[in-house]
Amino acid sequence: xIRVLAVGAAIALAAGAPASPEERAAAITRPAVxxxxxxxxxxxxxPGTGEVFGGPSGYTATTRCSGVVVAEDxxxxxxxxxxxxGPAGGGGALVDLALxxxxxxxxxxxxxxxxxxxxxxxxxxxxxxxxxxxxxVRVARIVGTSSPELDVxxxxxxxxxxxxxxxxxxxxxxxxxxxxxxVTTEDALPAGTPVLAVGFPAxxxxxxxxxxxxxxxxxxxxARRAVSGTPHYEISAAxxxxxxxxxxxxxxxxxxxxxSAAPRxxxxxxxxxxxxxxxxxxxxxxxxxxxxSANDRNFVAGLDRYYxxxxxxxxxxxxxxxxxxxxxxxxxxYRRLAAEHGDGGPDVVLLLIxxxxxxxxxxxxxxxxxxxRRRIADLPTPPHGLALGVHHD
Amino acid sequence: xxxLAVSVVSFLAAGALTVVALAGADTPEPCCAxxxxxxxxxxSPTTAPPATRAPALPQCLVGSWTTSDxxxxxxxxxxxxxxxxxxxxxxxxxxxxxxxxxxxxxxxLVGNHNGTPIRLVINGTRxxxxxxxxxxxxxxxxxxxxxxxxxxxNRGELSTERDKPDPNFTETNSYRCEGGQVTESNxxxxxxxWKRTAGYxxxx
Numbered sequence: 001x002i003r004v005l006a007v008g009a010a011i012a013l014a015a016g017a018p019a020s021p022e023e024r025a026a027a028i029t030r031p032a033v034x035x036x037x038x039x040x041x042x043x044x045x046x047p048g049t050g051e052v053f054g055g056p057s058g059y060t061a062t063t064r065c066s067g068v069v070v071a072e073d074x075x076x077x078x079x080x081x082x083x084x085x086g087p088a089g090g091g092g093a094l095v096d097l098a099l100x101x102x103x104x105x106x107x108x109x110x111x112x113x114x115x116x117x118x119x120x121x122x123x124x125x126x127x128x129x130x131x132x133x134x135x136x137v138r139v140a141r142i143v144g145t146s147s148p149e150l151d152v153x154x155x156x157x158x159x160x161x162x163x164x165x166x167x168x169x170x171x172x173x174x175x176x177x178x179x180x181x182x183v184t185t186e187d188a189l190p191a192g193t194p195v196l197a198v199g200f201p202a203x204x205x206x207x208x209x210x211x212x213x214x215x216x217x218x219x220x221x222x223a224r225r226a227v228s229g230t231p232h233y234e235i236s237a238a239x240x241x242x243x244x245x246x247x248x249x250x251x252x253x254x255x256x257x258x259x260s261a262a263p264r265x266x267x268x269x270x271x272x273x274x275x276x277x278x279x280x281x282x283x284x285x286x287x288x289x290x291x292x293s294a295n296d297r298n299f300v301a302g303l304d305r306y307y308x309x310x311x312x313x314x315x316x317x318x319x320x321x322x323x324x325x326x327x328x329x330x331x332x333x334y335r336r337l338a339a340e341h342g343d344g345g346p347d348v349v350l351l352l353i354x355x356x357x358x359x360x361x362x363x364x365x366x367x368x369x370x371x372x373r374r375r376i377a378d379l380p381t382p383p384h385g386l387a388l389g390v391h392h393d
Numbered sequence: 394x395x396x397l398a399v400s401v402v403s404f405l406a407a408g409a410l411t412v413v414a415l416a417g418a419d420t421p422e423p424c425c426a427x428x429x430x431x432x433x434x435x436x437s438p439t440t441a442p443p444a445t446r447a448p449a450l451p452q453c454l455v456g457s458w459t460t461s462d463x464x465x466x467x468x469x470x471x472x473x474x475x476x477x478x479x480x481x482x483x484x485x486x487x488x489x490x491x492x493x494x495x496x497x498x499x500x501x502l503v504g505n506h507n508g509t510p511i512r513l514v515i516n517g518t519r520x521x522x523x524x525x526x527x528x529x530x531x532x533x534x535x536x537x538x539x540x541x542x543x544x545x546x547n548r549g550e551l552s553t554e555r556d557k558p559d560p561n562f563t564e565t566n567s568y569r570c571e572g573g574q575v576t577e578s579n580x581x582x583x584x585x586x587w588k589r590t591a592g593y594x595x596x597x
Contacts, residue, residue: 041443041444043446046489049455049488049489049490049593049594050489050490051449051452051455051489051594052446052449052489053452054446055446055448055449055452056445056446056447056448056449057443057445058443058444058445058446060443099596101452102452102596104572105452105453105456105570105571105572105573106572106573106574106589107452107455107456107573107589107594107595107596108595108596108597109591109595109596109597110597111597112597113596113597114596114597115597117596117597118596126444127444127445127446128446134441134444136438136440138438151435152437152438153435153436153437153438154436154437154438154439174435174436175435293424294422294423294424295424297422298421298422298424301419301421302421313419316420316421317421319421320421320422320424321421321424323424324424360401360402
């Protein structure tokens with residue numbers, strides 16, 4: 001009985017403390033979260049007066065969003081407005097610069113009205129009338145196993161659904177074997193579903209600082225909404241500027257949507273999330289294989305084993321991930337943690353086998369000894385007082 | 394007998410667990426054709442030379458203005474040189490397309506000559522062209538006008554003159570524009586302060 005209790009205690013010690021669902025979902029998602037930066041260059045023209053703002057060199061603005069890798073061969077999704085030149089995106093940023101300049105000349109009264117006025121009438125354009133503004137999109141992700149490094153890649157906009165049509169953009173970067181996350185095909189998740197919004201808040205610091213980690217904000221789906229006829233979720237998770245385009249995941253780490261917008265004037269955590277069906281709409285027609293790769297599955301399997309307390313096997317999975325993608329920061333981090341936990345730690349199944357085998361051997365030996373004693377006791381005692389079959393050297 | 398049974402069951406359990414452990418021992422999936430390329434060998438963002446546009450008229454001057462304090466040098470009497478006269482309330486619409494519209498509605502200019510008060514009343518509108526550098530503003534070519542000047546002194550109304558388009562008109566003054574105010578002057582004694590008003594080129 002004591003032996004059985006000892007084995008049980010060892011089993012309990014071997015299993016690590018169970019992770020919260022949010023922790024696990026964040027761990028799955030974070031390797032695929034990226035920062036999307038866009039440099040905008042252009043001029044603002046008031047067609048009513050013909051006046052062009054921006055002078056000879058024009059305005060340059062940089063906007064920052066978050067995004068998530070959905071296919072290992074370089075496909076990233078983010079919010080459409082992050083790369084759209086419209087009022088909610090780069091155009092709005094350039095109009096803001098024009099307004100700031102005009103305000104310096106005393107040409108702005110009520111700033112809110114002025115912004116609305118210009119957003120309605122102004123044309124944001126390139127070096128000649130009617131040409132598009134220049135847009136340079138970069139995707140930055142944190143890599144490196146020993147010290148964090150920033151890998152910044154130029155991105156092309158493959159597809160764009162502007163805010164009124166779904167608010168999703170599909171980007172491509174010249175990178176391979178990226179960590180990606182799964183996009184769910186369920187597009188009508190019920191209110192109350194716990195979710196996690198992940199991204200790089202602009203206020204936290206410069207996302208170009210490789211030390212910056214993505215932030216996770218938990219909450220739940222408050223309601224399903226239609227915005228301009230496209231499906232959205234209203235969620236209670238907080239999402240700061242800069243987290244636009246970042247993934248919102250369920251507790252299995254699957255992307256249910258992207259952070260889209262926060263209603264103006266709303267002080268409580270309340271954000272709109274474009275639903276995954278809009279992501280699929282943006283992916284449609286493009287050669288995107290948006291399924292987890294073997295490497296992603298190995299990483300998730302490693303996490304599962306890590307959180308189950310099976311550290312040696314977790315190490316094995318993380319090693320496999322690192323063999324394929326040596327710069328996988330999270331795999332390296334969890335491998336280190338698993339190794340710290342798992343070195344010399346007991347294997348649950350092995351302990352059970354040893355316990356059963358020991359019990360079997362013990363009972364077999366005890367049984368044999370008792371049987372032999374009983375047989376000897378049953379033999380007739382010879383005259384010399386020694387039982388037959390017992391030899392003394 | 395009991396011990397034998399326990400022993401047999403334990404061995405069977407150990408065996409079964411071993412089989413299960415061996416059968417269920419997952420291994421990572423094989424992945425990827427080869428090692429991933431190093432980041433420094435991959436394309437990085439490049440910056441193209443920035444595009445430019447021809448310089449436009451100074452944004453600070455564009456807009457609607459009303460003079461708040463102005464001294465003009467006026468040829469009031471034919472046999473007397475220009476006399477300084479002060480006024481305010483003339484309005485200008487300085488447009489981004491290079492035109493200026495000047496509006497006067499009973500604008501009174503006052504001054505004196507040898508202690509005698511003199512007065513000039515301006516009415517009407519005229520349009521001319523403008524260009525500017527960072528410090529100077531040049532007016533050219535009166536293209537349209539219906540301005541009239543009416544002269545008064547202690548004797549009453551002296552005369553009324555009507556303006557005419559003048560393609561050769563040109564005048565260059567120095568200026569300073571900041572925070573909704575323009576100060577304009579020249580070496581001939583002209584000085585004017587403009588205040589910006591809501592209207593053309595004003596937002597919000």
